[in-house]
Amino acid sequence: MLKRLLNLFTSKDSSKVSGPTTREGAVSIPRDQHSISRKNISQAAIKIIKQLEDAGYSAYLVGGGVRDLLLGNHPKDFDVATNAKPEEVKRLFRSARIVGRRFQIVHVRMGREVIEVTTFRGHHDDSSQHAARSEDGMLLRDNVYGTLETDAMRRDFTVNALYYTLKDFSVVDYCKGVEDLKSRTLRMIGDPATRYKEDPVRILRALRFAAKLGFNIEAKTAKPIRELGNLLLNVSDARLFEEVLKLFLGGSATATFNLLREYDLLVHLFPGTDIALKAKDEIGANLIEQCMINTDKRIRADKTVTPAFIYAALLWPAVQQQFKLLSGQMTPAQAWAQAGTNAINQQLTRTAVPKRFLIPMREIWDLQQRLPNRLGMRALRTLDHPRFRAAYDFLLMREAAGEALDGLGVWWTNYQTANDEEREQMVKELARQGTKTGGSKPRRRRGPRKPKSDTASSGNE
Numbered sequence: 001m002l003k004r005l006l007n008l009f010t011s012k013d014s015s016k017v018s019g020p021t022t023r024e025g026a027v028s029i030p031r032d033q034h035s036i037s038r039k040n041i042s043q044a045a046i047k048i049i050k051q052l053e054d055a056g057y058s059a060y061l062v063g064g065g066v067r068d069l070l071l072g073n074h075p076k077d078f079d080v081a082t083n084a085k086p087e088e089v090k091r092l093f094r095s096a097r098i099v100g101r102r103f104q105i106v107h108v109r110m111g112r113e114v115i116e117v118t119t120f121r122g123h124h125d126d127s128s129q130h131a132a133r134s135e136d137g138m139l140l141r142d143n144v145y146g147t148l149e150t151d152a153m154r155r156d157f158t159v160n161a162l163y164y165t166l167k168d169f170s171v172v173d174y175c176k177g178v179e180d181l182k183s184r185t186l187r188m189i190g191d192p193a194t195r196y197k198e199d200p201v202r203i204l205r206a207l208r209f210a211a212k213l214g215f216n217i218e219a220k221t222a223k224p225i226r227e228l229g230n231l232l233l234n235v236s237d238a239r240l241f242e243e244v245l246k247l248f249l250g251g252s253a254t255a256t257f258n259l260l261r262e263y264d265l266l267v268h269l270f271p272g273t274d275i276a277l278k279a280k281d282e283i284g285a286n287l288i289e290q291c292m293i294n295t296d297k298r299i300r301a302d303k304t305v306t307p308a309f310i311y312a313a314l315l316w317p318a319v320q321q322q323f324k325l326l327s328g329q330m331t332p333a334q335a336w337a338q339a340g341t342n343a344i345n346q347q348l349t350r351t352a353v354p355k356r357f358l359i360p361m362r363e364i365w366d367l368q369q370r371l372p373n374r375l376g377m378r379a380l381r382t383l384d385h386p387r388f389r390a391a392y393d394f395l396l397m398r399e400a401a402g403e404a405l406d407g408l409g410v411w412w413t414n415y416q417t418a419n420d421e422e423r424e425q426m427v428k429e430l431a432r433q434g435t436k437t438g439g440s441k442p443r444r445r446r447g448p449r450k451p452k453s454d455t456a457s458s459g460n461e
Helices: 002-007 043-054 064-070 086-092 148-154 177-183 192-198 201-213 225-234 237-248 253-262 271-278 282-300 307-326 332-347 355-370 378-383 388-400 408-417 420-433
Strands: 021-023 026-029 059-062 079-082 096-099 105-110 113-119 131-133 139-142 162-164 171-173
Touching (some): 043 086, 086 113, 192 225, 201 253, 271 307, 282 307, 355 378, 408 420
Antiparallel strands (some): 021 026, 026 171, 131 139, 162 171
8 A cells, every 4th residue: 555655656657757846935836747637636626716716816625625636535625726716706706605614615616526715825924804712712702814835834734734736737835744644643733742732633633634544643743632622512512513524424433433432532522432432332432433334434425424324323322321310310211311321421521413414313222112012013113214224223223233133133124024814923932932022012991990989988808
């Protein structure tokens, strides 16, 4: 793999090409020294760059798109950096929309694609009028514009500070990002602690990129992560929810979750889960691992993944722990409902969870209580529930995690493929076996109680 990566930056006949050249403090890697081909670049991004250049501005492909192309991957997103101000970009493109408060960016829609266009950033100390910090050092406002060089220095990691120009098809590297690509190293630009304080989400980005790319986090970049993890509490719950989804929906959820545990960041993102896992809930940990493995498989197969299912798994250890605490204080049904509520309320202190995900998440949990109860018409009614499939998958995941469920997953697997007569026989067999596998038997209705006669009430007991 390393040999293949090194070959990406060299031509087939190195004796016939010139090496990288210095360009205003940067290394400029010519077309014949790198592997980027325009046919692998979004045509929308190319059109935007050319239109900006035709209008007299400088424009480059930048960031993860350039990084992934150099690694031989196929980027999903392409970003553009330019010296045009947001308002100037908006005037050039009818479909442009300015978004963001902390730092304004422009979304330019072309067909089905949305290309993110940013203005070159400058050093925030240069203009207090357009930049503001919190007491913790977090940048609250950062609309300070600069040059290509200052923009490179303001980016987070060296491998994300690479620029591709259509003028001569070269790659511009100010921060030795190409060297770090070759050595598979994730390195923060500038002082890591300061950069994390400016934007605590960079902590999560460090783990996400390390997991996604299979890179090692450079020692100085890694050192402040545990100590500064509490700064994530300063990030808005809505933004944190979106960043958590990026952690688990990028195709490397398993590796990302392991890094979150390694750097002790779960306590800041999923406090209830962190408490349960630190109490040695091995089955809960196994279930989350199974969820992450399955999620990665679905992403690789280009299948949909719902955040409701991921959050249902991530919070399951917290729900189970709450249920154990409450079981002696109320009925099982009440304890289960309250356990789910407590786990959700605790989670909402850290990340937002939109109602469109909260409702199906609770339904998945509630169906775990209904799945064992299969006598009478209960199994058929459960099968008809709109959230049955997700709950069934969750049940299989619980079994794979090591939870003893007395063959419940196999029973439901067979029930789904059985015909009506076979299903009826399966339920009758449960009734013959008793309540252990079929759930509680339905209560026999009692008729109105007959009034006791004087003779009966005074009879011998």
